[in-house]
Amino acid sequence: MIYKADYVILEDKIEKDLFVEVEDGKVKSLSKNEPENFTYLEGILAPGLVDTHIHGYKNEDIMNAKKGALDIISQGLLETGVTSFLPTTLTDSTERLNEAVKVVGEEYKDVKGAKVRGIFLEGPFFTEKYKGAQNEKYMSDPDIEKLKKWKELSDGLVNKIAIAPERAGSQEFIKKANAMGVYVALGHSDASYDEAIKAVEDGANIFVHTFNGMSGLHHRNPGMVGAAMNSDAISELICDGHHVNPAAAEILINKKGYDKIALITDCMMAGGMPEGSYKLGEFPVKVENGTARLESGSLAGSILKLKEAVQNVVNWDIVDVFEAVQMASLVPAKSVGIDNVCGKIKLGYDADFILLDYDLNLKATYLNGEKKYQK
Numbered sequence: 001m002i003y004k005a006d007y008v009i010l011e012d013k014i015e016k017d018l019f020v021e022v023e024d025g026k027v028k029s030l031s032k033n034e035p036e037n038f039t040y041l042e043g044i045l046a047p048g049l050v051d052t053h054i055h056g057y058k059n060e061d062i063m064n065a066k067k068g069a070l071d072i073i074s075q076g077l078l079e080t081g082v083t084s085f086l087p088t089t090l091t092d093s094t095e096r097l098n099e100a101v102k103v104v105g106e107e108y109k110d111v112k113g114a115k116v117r118g119i120f121l122e123g124p125f126f127t128e129k130y131k132g133a134q135n136e137k138y139m140s141d142p143d144i145e146k147l148k149k150w151k152e153l154s155d156g157l158v159n160k161i162a163i164a165p166e167r168a169g170s171q172e173f174i175k176k177a178n179a180m181g182v183y184v185a186l187g188h189s190d191a192s193y194d195e196a197i198k199a200v201e202d203g204a205n206i207f208v209h210t211f212n213g214m215s216g217l218h219h220r221n222p223g224m225v226g227a228a229m230n231s232d233a234i235s236e237l238i239c240d241g242h243h244v245n246p247a248a249a250e251i252l253i254n255k256k257g258y259d260k261i262a263l264i265t266d267c268m269m270a271g272g273m274p275e276g277s278y279k280l281g282e283f284p285v286k287v288e289n290g291t292a293r294l295e296s297g298s299l300a301g302s303i304l305k306l307k308e309a310v311q312n313v314v315n316w317d318i319v320d321v322f323e324a325v326q327m328a329s330l331v332p333a334k335s336v337g338i339d340n341v342c343g344k345i346k347l348g349y350d351a352d353f354i355l356l357d358y359d360l361n362l363k364a365t366y367l368n369g370e371k372k373y374q375k
Contacts, residue, residue, distance in 0.1 A: 001021070001022045001023075001039065001369050002019055002020065002021045002022070002035050002037065002038040002039065003019070003020045003022070003038065003039050003040075003041055003045065003369075004017065004018070004019050004020070004034075004038045004039070004040050004041065005018070005020070005040075005041040005042075005043060005044065005045035005355065006041075006042060006043060006044065007043075007044045007045070008020060008030075008044075008045045008046075008345060009044065009045065009046040009047065009321075009322060009325050009345070010030075010344065010345055010346070011047075011326075011330055011343075011344040011345075011346060013322075014321075014322050015030075017032065018030055018031070018032065018045075019031045019032070019033070019034065019035060019038060020045065020345065020351070020353075021035075022351040022368075022369030025350060025351055025368030025369055025370075026348060026349065026350060026351060026368075026369075027345060027346060027347055027348065027349050027350075027351050028347070029347065030345070030347065041355050041364075042357075043355050043356055043357045043358065043363055044321070044355070044356040044357075044358070044360075045345070045353055045354075045355055045356075046325045046329070046345075046353060046354050046355075046356055047325065047329040047330065047342075047343055047344050047345050047352070047353055047354075048081070048082065048083025048084060048114075048329065048342065048352035048353055048354055048365065048366070048367075049080070049081045049082045049083065049084075049306045049307065049310070049328045049329050049354065050082070050083070050084045050085065050117070050328070050329050050330075050332045050333045050338070050342055050343050051077070051080075051082045051084075051085040051086070051114075051264060051265055051267075051306050051328075051332070052085070052086045052118075052120060052160065052236075052262060052264055052332040052333075052335060052336055053086065053088050053120055053122070053208070053209070053236055053264035053265065053266050054073075054077075054082075054085055054086070054087070054088050054264070054265050054266070054267045054271075055087075055088045055089075055090065055122075055266070055267065055268045055269070055280070055301055056069075056073060056267065056268050056269035056271065057072075057073045057076045057077055057080075057267055057269065057271040057272050058072050058073060058076035058269075058271070058272045058273065059072075059269050059270070059273050059278075060072045060073050060269055061268065061269040061279070061280070062087045062088060062089055062100055062104065063089055063090050063092060063096065063100050063281055064100075065096070065099040065100045065102070065103045066103075067103065067107070068107075069103075070087060070103070070104055070107045070108065070111055070116070071107065071110065071111045071112060071113070073087070073113075073114075074111035074112065074113035074114045074115075074116070075111070075112055075113035075114075076113065076271075076272050077113055077114040078113045078114060078365040078367075078372050078373035079272065079305075079362070079365070079373055079375075080265075080271075080272075080305035080306050080307050080308075080362075081305070081306055081307035081310070081328075081354045081362045081365060082114045082306050083114050083115060083342070083352035083353075083354070083365065083366075083367060084114060084115045084116075084117045084333070084338070084341075084342040084343070084352065085114050085115075085116065085117065086116075086117060086118045086119060086120040086159070086160060086336065087104050087108075087116060087119055087120070088119075088120040088121075088122050088266075089101065089119070089120070089121050089122060089123070090122055090123060090133075090134060090135070090280070090281045091122070091123030091124040091126055091131075091134040091135050091136075091138050091139060091188075091281070092123075092124065092135065092138050092281060092282075093138055094146060097121070097124070097150060098149065098150070098153055101119055101121075101150050101153050101154035101157070101158060102153045102154065104116065104119055104154060104157060105119075105153060105154040105155035105156075105157055106155070108155075108157060113367070113372065114367075115342070115350075115352070115367075116157070117159075117333075117336075117338045117341065117342060118157055118158065118159035118160060118336055118338065119150075119154050119157045119158045119159065119160070120159075120160040120161070120162070120185075120336075121147075121150060121158060121160070121161040121162070122134070122162045122187075122188075122208065123138075123139070123162060123188065124138045124139055124140060125139070125140060125141065125142040125143070125161075125162075125163040125164060125167055125170075125173075126139050126162075126163070126164045126167075126187070126188035126189065127139070127164040127166060127167065127188060127189050127190050127191075129190040130164075130188050130189055130190055130213045130214055130215070131188060131213075132188055132212065132213040132298060132299070132300075133280050133281070133283060133285075133294055133298060133299070133300035133301060134188055134213075134281075135281055135282055135283070140167075141167045141168045141169050141170075142163050142167055142168075142169050142170055142173035143169075143173075144172075144173055144176045144177070147161060147173075147176075147177060147180070147182065148180070151180060151182065158182060159181060159182055159183060159336050159337070159338075160182065160183045160184075160185060160206070160335075160336050161177060161182055161183075161184060161185065162184075162185040162186065162187045162188070162206075162208045163184060163185075163186065163187075163189075163204075164186070164187070164188055164189035164190070164191060165186050165189060165191045165195050165196055165198070165199035165204065166189060166190060166191040166192070166195050170199060170202075171198070171199070171202050174199060174202045174203045174204050175202060175203055177203075178203040181337075183205055183206060183335065183336045183337065184199075184203060184204040184205065184206070185204065185205075185206035185207065185208045185236075186199055186200075186204050186206070186207050186208060186214075186224065186227075186233075187207065187208025187209065187213050187214060187224075188208065188213040188214070189213070189214050189215065189224055190214075190215050190224075191214075191215060191223075191224050191227075192215070192221070192223065193221070193222040193223055193224070193226045193227050193230075196223075196224045196227030196228070196231075197227050197230070197231060200227070200231045200232070200233050204233065205233050205234060205335065206233055206234050206235075206236060206262070206335050206336075207224070207227075207228040207233055207234070207235045207236060208236055209236050209237070209238050209243065209264065209266055210225065210228045210235040210236055210237055210244075210252060211225055211237075211243070211244050211248060211252075212238065212243050212244070212299070214228075217229070228252070228256075229252060229255045229256065230255075232260065233260075234260050234261070234262050234331060234332075234334070234335040235252060235256060235260060235261055235262070236262050236263075236264045237249055237252065237253075237261055237262070237263055237264070237327075238264060238265065238266050238302055238304065238309070239263055239304075239309040239312045239313050239316075240265075240290070240291075240302050240303075240304040240308070240309065240312070241290075241312060242290060242291050242299065242302070243266075243299060243302065246312075246316040246318070249313065249316070249318060250316065250318045253313075253318055253319060254318075258319050258323040258324075258326060258327050258331075259326065259331060260331070261327045261331060262327065262328075262331045262332035262335050263306065263309040263310065263313070263324075263327045263328040263331075263332070264306075264309075264332065265302055265304040265305065265306050265309065266301045266302050266304070267301060267302050267303060267304055267305075268280050268285065268292055268300065268301035268302070268303070270285070270287040270292055270303050271302075271303045271304070271305065272303075272305075273287075273303075275287050275288045275289075278292070280292070280294075280300045280301055283295075283300065285300045285301075287303060290303070291303070306328050307354075307356075307360075307361075307362045309328060310324045310325060310327075310328050310360060311324075311359075311360045311361075313327065314360060321360065324360075329342075329343045329344065330343040330344055331343075350367075350368055351366060351367075351368055351369035352366065352367050352368065353366050354366070361375070362375060363375055
């Protein structure tokens, strides 16, 4: 199968009138030479999006550890432009986390939609002050033995964990987690600027949904936000227009550069569903007016589709199309070391890509070179 699109977004540039040859589900060649037979795709061909922070979709939640739910989420994500993702857990009891990662480990090879490229443990080693929609009764200091168990139960899938760096034992935990091949993110934390910078120096490389769930930037106390801005760590960003004011997003992107920003959704089970009542962990959530909120009014994840985040940062006039796509594909893939298997259209890679129109609306999603979703 050979595809030709008006434009193809590669890892380092946008090519015009490029022919993408697919064989056995992989990208076999990229050429300007016109073959005899090809399929023309009107629009922009881009790498499939990579969501490294997503709790659920289509009324399913990873924490429910329900058989078959992973595949429902996986197939649903194709309509969002996502072809690779990290199922994401919440702060919960050790037993429930054990079960959640075990089910993902048992089922990830059989999903028919977006590919599971790891597991993100969002917690439980957080701080109560910035708990957000995380359950404080299950928060504790970092425990490397628990992480080892979760990695083992998940068939080795766990490759990212978020912690609050001010908790006791964080320094040692970060180093040991990295040695196990687990990337460490920082979030839901009241850490000082110095504590957060020290954690990055120790090996943490991601800030979880930057601005949300962390000590803010003050001119005499730069806090976690200041550390995110002033370090080389990758900053996650939820660009739904509710979690972060577009001007704040622009400030962060201008300071760090697009290549240090990973667009994520933090989507919960109400993604792709109508407004109404849902749950996030043990908490009831009300979804209306484009947001998911706890009874307290606090945001409880999002219902954002990653394709919308790409559109938003372009429409907000912060970045161009090339940069926006990289922020939702290559950068998140790099943040957890999976850019060797996804996040770009490249020779030898799975032919997972999306077709966008010139307003960046999703027209189709392809897995292994085959169209799996069409609007």
